[in-house]
Each structure stands twice: as structure tokens, then as C-alpha cells.
Amino acid sequence: MFLVPRCGFLFVSGIKRIKLILRLSDRGLKMSSEGSLNAELSKKTSFLGLKLWVLICVCVGAFIVIILCILSVWVTFRKRSRKSAERFSLSQIPNVSKDIKIDRVGTQTSHESLFQPVLEKSSDKHSDKTSVHLGTRKSSDPDNNTQCSSVYHHERGLSSISWEEGSCGTDRKHSSLLHGGLMTASPLIGLPEISHLGWGHWFTFRDLEFSTNRFSAETVLGEGGYGVVYRGRLVNGTEVAVKKLFNNLGQAEKEFRVEVEAIGHVRHKNLVRLLGYCIEGVHRMLVYEYVNNGNLEQWLHGAMCQRGILTWEARMKVILGTAKALAYLHEAIEPKVVHRDIKSSNILIDDEFNAKVSDFGLAKFLGSGESHITTRVMGTFGYVAPEYANSGLLNEKSDIYSFGVLLLEAITGRDPVDYARPANEVNLVEWLKMMVGTRRAEEVVDPSLEVKPTTRSLKHALLVALRCVDPDADKRPKMSQVVRMLEADEYPIPENGWSKWETHILDVFKSSESKE
Template sequence: MSDTKTEHMNDHLSEPTSIFGLSLWIVLGVCVGAAFVLVLVLISLYLASKRSKNKTLQTPTIPIVSKEIRVDHVGTQIQAYPYPEPDPLRELRGKLCSSLQRKRAQLGTRKFTLILARTIGLLTRNGVGGGYGIVYHGVLEDKTHIAVKNLLNNKGQAEKEFKVEVEAIGRVRHKNLVRLLGFCAEGAHRMLVYEYVNNGNLEQWIHGDVGPVSPLSWEIRMNIILKTAKGLSYLHEGLEPKVIHRDIKSSNILLDKQWNAKVSDFGLAKLIGSERSYITTRVMGTFGYVAPEYASTGMLNERSDVYSFGILIMEIITGRNPVDYNQPPGEVNLVEWLKKMISNREPEKVLDPKLSEKPRSRALKKALLVALKCVDPNALKRPKMGHVVHMLEAEEAPFKDDGRSIRDLGCSDVDNVKDGLKEKWRHQEEKQ
């Protein structure tokens, strides 16, 4: 009986169908094969999209910061404009060409006029920086990428003084400083040509739209802080005369694809010889980053950069701007808010909510205490950048008790926290 059913089924499968007269079993075989191929295609597409997604996560696109604030005097906001600022590119090219036809500026053995002459037609409208000018991305004939900054608000800057300082900075070589390739100075025109760093600036990655989770992990942020400190330490302690940057802020810290930090933008930098402890100059800098004694007196030295660096550490840890009027009352000023949180024994609550993982208590404690030392209202109590590098590189936190956090120190205010740090660090140095 079963054999009869089997023969009947075989006869049925062998019958020709309306599909090109093919037998039913051939049609079924084709359908099964097609389904199998379709499944393979879908699996390969899924794997390809997953690889593409992973690649996107590994190399995220540079976010755009919605607004940039130009400030040429502490407490004076000149203008807030959408990023990048609209600029008459044709007029800029005309000024550059006119300036170069009349005068050649030379840095080392390479003439900047030759660099810029080949770059005029390749300047792009998309600025890659902002505060005191607009930075354009250029490409040389040899395919070398450069950044050309057209400085703004140059009234009062003497051409001779500008040349001397920029020429001195142009000879500086350090892996954590953006290399200055050339400059142009004539009349009111000031231009700087830098090496091009290809992953945007720190401000974009902290304050730009990066989604709910920042690609800047705690380790990456601490590495950025350390590399920036090393660059500043070289400017302050590795050169004669020493170089005061005068505009340390997140938008002037450039990043490469490996998240290595490079300090950029020396348009406001000043030189101080070993025989002088400070110079008096027009107050320049970005609101929120400028040291209080420099803002009030115009007296400038390396301690002014240390203060700005302390603000930068706080910005990197918290993800907040130094001054943010969108925050609730009492939280507008970053320094005052952070001090309040530490006084209330809530240091963990200052962390950037976009951090993928929270750091260990000891690591957070060390970073916050270094920042507090750098922004000490008494400039003489601030550490030198070389000492800051030493503190950041030390494997041990300023306090060796692993289980203790800042709130466990029994300090009722921030001054006690800083005094405790100072005392503990003195004992540690004496042991070394």
C-alpha cells in the first residue's frame, strides 16, 4: 500500500507544470535553491552592515559645535555667530594676494609666500576653528594639507612685535604642539599657517552632537589632559625665552585620529625672558578661561596658562562650558559649581553624563584635585606645568588610601581639600 502511494507521489512530482513545462520536483528544487541563496544574501548584508556600523563607531565623524563666541577682551562678548561664520572668501583671497605681492614673509628656509600662493585657490569655506579668526583648510601642490588662519581684531598689535614672537614660536618642535609653518604680517593683516590635524578639536568632541555616549572615554580624556600638559610644560620650561600661550581652551586643543592632543593657535602668544617674572599687556583671552589676576591687572606670566589649563581639566571631566547661561542659577560658573559639589561631598555627580563608563574613585579624585590646584585664586600657589605633568603621571593618587574619595577626607570646604592635597603631596615628594 505504501509502495503504491510512493509511486503515485513520484508520478505527481514528475508531471509537467505550466512553468516552462518543467516538472514539479524541478520547480520545487529551484525554489529551495533560491530561498537558500536569499538567506545567504541577507546574512552577508547583515554582516556587512554590522562591520560598517562598527567602523563608524571606531571613526566617528567630527561633530559641529552649534555656536562659537568671539571675545577680544575679558568680559566683553563681541558677537555670537552660527558656526562656521559667513566670510567673504573672495575678499579674503584678494587681501592675501595683494599682501603677498608687496611683501614676503620668511620662516626658517621656507618662504610662506610660496606656500600661500599655491593655496589661494584651494581655501575652503568651512572654517576649522574660530575664536580670534577663521581657519581655512588648504592643500599644497604636493598634497600636503595645511590650516591657514586669518586673524581678526588685530588693532594695536605691532607688526615688528608680532613677527618676532611668531618667528620664535615657528622654531618650536614638540609632538604635542601644532607646528607653525609660516605667517604673513602686513598692516592690519595677520595670517598663520599650521600643519593640519585631521580629527577636529576638543570643543567639538565635548560639546558637539556626539549622541548619548561620547567616544571620549575616561582614559582618552586623561590622555588628552596629560598630552596638553606636556605641550604647555615645554612652552613654559623648555624654551628661552619662555612662551605664554594666553588662550588655552578646548577649541585650541586639536586631536588626531588616535586622539593625541596638540596645542594650537599661537596668535596671542607672548615671550617672557628669564630675567622677567611677568609682562604687562592688553588683556586677551576667552571669557571663562582667563586667570583673575590677569583679567584685573593685565600682568601676564605662565601661571595664567596654568589657570586656563585647570579650567580645561574641569571642562573635560564635566562636559560643561566654563560659563554656561543655560544652566540653572548657581551652576552658570563651572569653577564655582564644581567647588560647591565637592564641598557637598558629591564629586561623582560632576562627571560628564555622556561618559561610557565611570572612572575609579581614585582616578577622579586625582584629576579633580589637580584641577583645583591649577585654579587656585592665589597665582603663587598654582603648580608649574612640569609639576602638573608629574602629578598626572604618578601612579599613586595624592592620597594613598584606595578606599577614600574626596568626600571621605572630612573637609568641609574646598580650601581644606586643596590644603590637604598640598600637604600630602609635600610628604610624597620628600619621600622621593
């Protein structure tokens, strides 16, 4: 009876012993495998006699170091890219001042004769020196099919037209203002939208080399102290002016930064438009819209005289456009921009005889809390304000003096300084003051003008100019006031009262009018 339980006990104990034996065998196998693995890792390799486990650790460590180096280079590159972008970044374009009228871009102007054609007796051998568009063309306004011409023969008896708002038609549909101008078709259409500075177009050196025929001498438009300007044609057919800056001791970088910061973001119909730039190696280039009708200096004294003589109306249109551009730079943006080199060669003229202020390489900035800055005297002799030349103190009043000289140059057709003239006529400003003071104002008008301005128009322009070149900088008007004075029919009355010089000039003008 006790045989069955005894057998069961023996069976259970047998199974337990078998499990114990299996466990011990597994442990033995594991110990033997670990031992063999350790033996393999401890073996020396042929590479410098290092053990296998040491070589594996070195490889893993090298891989980690390479990954960290790659990450470090990438982070450094990203930081430099951001700094480069921030270096040229500007604050958002401020709102236009209420005192400045907004000019409209993209509209044609209906106007009278803009220059007097030269008689056939003039030689044709110089006719190919400067190319000027002389044909009649249709208005760019799609809602207006009236034809406008950039060149006209003078017709007497035509009524005067307002230059600012006049257009070939009265319809101005689908317009959108952007700080002094209408949005027009971009000259960059068809080009890749690439920019490193957040605005404009980034051109490669190869792009601009191709557009200017490898910067050939035939494409040179002009040359200055900081670079050469070439005429180019982009792959989309747009004509541009490419300013290639000289790389002399970092001056190219400085000039590049100044021009980019000065007009990179601004838009105004009377400012030459900066389309893009090139930053590649040591090369610094700026790409501007191409203005195809010469500059004011060429029309008054140079090659464009072969084409014809600017009429009084055309001169005043150019002067008014220049005044509006300066008013925008001085009063409508923050910080204000002082151009510092206003002169006739920097006033470009398009085929509708609109002024385009150019060359901002010497520009300086004035913050809202700054009345002036001290800087090295720069500019062009004859246009520089006397207080700036004597002390180096610069503010927007210096531009206003230069503008006054420019206006006198347009009125008289004379250079600001001309040593070929008699001693008392060398300096334009001093000579003109003498002529006005001796009641000979009518004699100062450019003798090349076939149709002279009315006496009232001449004296009105002279009084504006003389207020701008007042020796007392504080007495000079703001550019917004100059704009209003040029547009007004009456004599300009200063808000802060007349200076002794202005009172004397006004008395001279009024007395001469009473005699007439």
C-alpha cells in the same frame, strides 16, 4: 792731407743740422694738431649751443651719477632685507630642561578604547559635518607592522597603558631627538627650499590661493577675531591649515610676529607645527600642519559628539599631552612663552588622540629675570585667571589656572560658564568646589560617559585640577609638577606644603575613601 778730416767734419755737422730740422718739424706738427683739437673741442654743438667739451663732461658726469644711484639703491635694499630677517630671527633653541621629559614624535600608541561609539539611533544627517579618520592604519614605524586603530570599541577588563611611552611595537630604531620629538618625514618634501626668516618655508600668495581654491568658503575651518583659517592642499599633496590674518590697523603684522616668534623654532609633539608663512604686500599668512580630528571642544560639546563620546582614558591622554606642551613652553625654552588663551577649542586632536596646542596669537614672553608682565587682559571668559583679570599681571601661573579649568571641563563635560544652568551651577569652578566640599565628587563626572572612571582616578584628577585653580597663584604647581601628578598613581603632594583649601579637599577625599 787735411782734405779728409775736413770732409768728415762737414758730414757730421750736416747730419746734426738734419736732425735739428726734423725735430723742429715734429714740434710744428704737434702744435698744429693740438691747435686743431682745441679748435674742434671749442666748437659749439646743436644741443643747447653747448661747446663739445662741455657736452662730453656733462655726459660723463651723468653716467657717474647713474652708477652711484644704482649702488645706493642696491645697498639700501640689502640693509632692509637683513633687517627684515633679523626682525623675526630668534636665538638658537635652548636645551630642554632636565625637569621636562622629552616626548617622542613619530611613534604610535597602543591604547584602549578612545571613544564610545554613538548608538545607531543617532541621526545620520549630520554625519558629513566633520570628517574624521575612523579606519585602522599601520604604524608609521618602519620596524613595526602592528596595526593601530584611531577608533576602538570598548572592551572591559583591559589593563591600563602608559600613554607617553607606549607604542604599537617596542622597537624604536633609527630615532633622532630634536627638542621634544623625533625627526619625521617633512611635510614640505618636494617644495623649493626658500625662506626669508631662516626657518620654515616661504609661500607666495599665489601658492596659498591655489591650495585653498582661492580661499573659498568651502575650505573654511574656523574664524576668529584676527583672521580666518582655511584648509588647503599643497602641490606635493600635504594637507595644511592656512591662517589668513585680517589687515586691520597693523593687527595682522602684530599677530604674525607674535605667532612666528612664539612657535617658529620650537618642536614638540603636543604643539601644532608651524610649517611656513607668506609675507607679500599687505598679506600675512601662517601655514600650519593640518590636524584632522577636530578639537576638544567639538568632542565634548560640538559636532564630534555625533561620532562618539571620548572615553575617560582618551580625555586624560589629551589633558596630559596639553600639560606636557605647556611645561615645555614654560620651563624648557628661553624666553618662556605664556600662551594666554588655553581653552578646549585651542586643543586640536590628531587621529591618534594626541593633543596639539594651537593659536599663539595672544602669546607673551617672559625673560629669565621677569616674574610677571603687565598687559591688557586678553583671553576667553571662564578660563582667565582671577588675578590676571583683576590686575593685568601676567605670568605662567595664568596658563596653569586655564589648564585647571580645561581639566575640569574634560572631567565634567560642562562649559566653564553656562548661563543655561541654575545660578549656583553657572560657574564651573565654583560649582565643582561646592560639590567636592559637600562630599558629592562622584556626581560631577560627565554623565555621557558610558564607562565611568574609578573613584580613585576621578578624585586624583579632581585634586590636580583644584590645585591648578587655587585662588592663590603662588600655590599653583608648575606645569612640570602637573605632568608628574597626572602620571602618578598617588595623590599629588605639593613641594611647598598644602594650602588650607587643598588640605580640606584631601581630607574630604580620604574620608570618603575610608567609608568605601
